[in-house]
Amino acid sequence: MDTSNPAVFVNSELLRLHVGRRVRAVIQVMRSDGGGSVIGKSTDDQQLVIKGYPSAPLSTFVEVIGIAEGNQSIRAEIFTNFGDVFDMACYNAVCQLANRDYKHLFL
Numbered sequence: 439m440d441t442s443n444p445a446v447f448v449n450s451e452l453l454r455l456h457v458g459r460r461v462r463a464v465i466q467v468m469r470s471d472g473g474g475s476v477i478g479k480s481t482d483d484q485q486l487v488i489k490g491y492p493s494a495p496l497s498t499f500v501e502v503i504g505i506a507e508g509n510q511s512i513r514a515e516i517f518t519n520f521g522d523v524f525d526m527a528c529y530n531a532v533c534q535l536a537n538r539d540y541k542h543l544f545l
Contacts, residue, residue, distance in 0.1 A: 443460055444460065444544075445460045445461055445462040445503045446459060446460070446461050446462070446536070446537070446544075447461075447462055447463075447532055447533045447536040447537070447544065448461045448462070448463050448506070448533055448537070449463065449480050449481045449482040449484075449529075449530050449533045449534075450480035450481075450482050450484030450485075450486055450509075450510060451482050451484070452533055452537050453480075453486070453506050453508075453509060453510070453512070454506075454508075454509040455537070456506045457506045457507065457508060457509075458505065458506065459505070459506055460503065460504070460505060460506075460515075461503070461504065461505070461506045461512060462501060462502065462503045463480060463481070463486065463501070463502055463512060464480075464481055464499060464500065464501050464502075464520060464524065464526070464529050465478030465479060465480055465481075465486055465488065465499070465500055465502060466478055466479040466498060466499055466524075466526065467496050467497070467498060467499070467500055468485075470492075470496065474489060474490065474491055475487055475488060475489050475490075476488040476490075476492070476496065476500075476514075478500070481526045481527070481529045481530035481533060482530050482533075484510070485510060486510050486511065486512065487510055487511040487512075488502050488504075488511070488512050488514050488517075489507070489511060489512070489513045489514060490504065490513060490514030490515070490517070492514075492517040493517070494517075494519070496517065496519060497519040497520060497521050497522055498521070498522040498523075498524075499519075499520040499521060499522065499523075499524035499526075500517055500518065500519055500520060501516075501517075501518040501520055502514045502516070502517055502518075503515055503516040503518075504516070
């Protein structure tokens with residue numbers, strides 16, 4: 439496993455702390471404009487704009503890995519479908535742990 443460029447687990451609240459860095463977030467896809475951006479709801483119930491072109495049709499829940507461009511946007515490098523059922527509250531808790539008390543356990 440390559441650990442040279444890890445992606446920080448983020449929700450919308452934590453995204454602003456990592457602008458310019460590689461991040462990973464799970465979103466619930468709300469719509470795709472077909473012009474290179476996807477609008478989604480973050481695990482903390484905020485809107486995120488994902489810039490980039492997915493290589494396949496997206497499921498309801500998608501993990502995005504990319505560069506945080508601002509408080510509410512990510513320039514996507516990788517889209518991974520997570521299916522149509524996903525526990526957003528659990529992932530949100532992981533984001534909190536990965537950025538606070540248990541940061542040392544995550545790359």
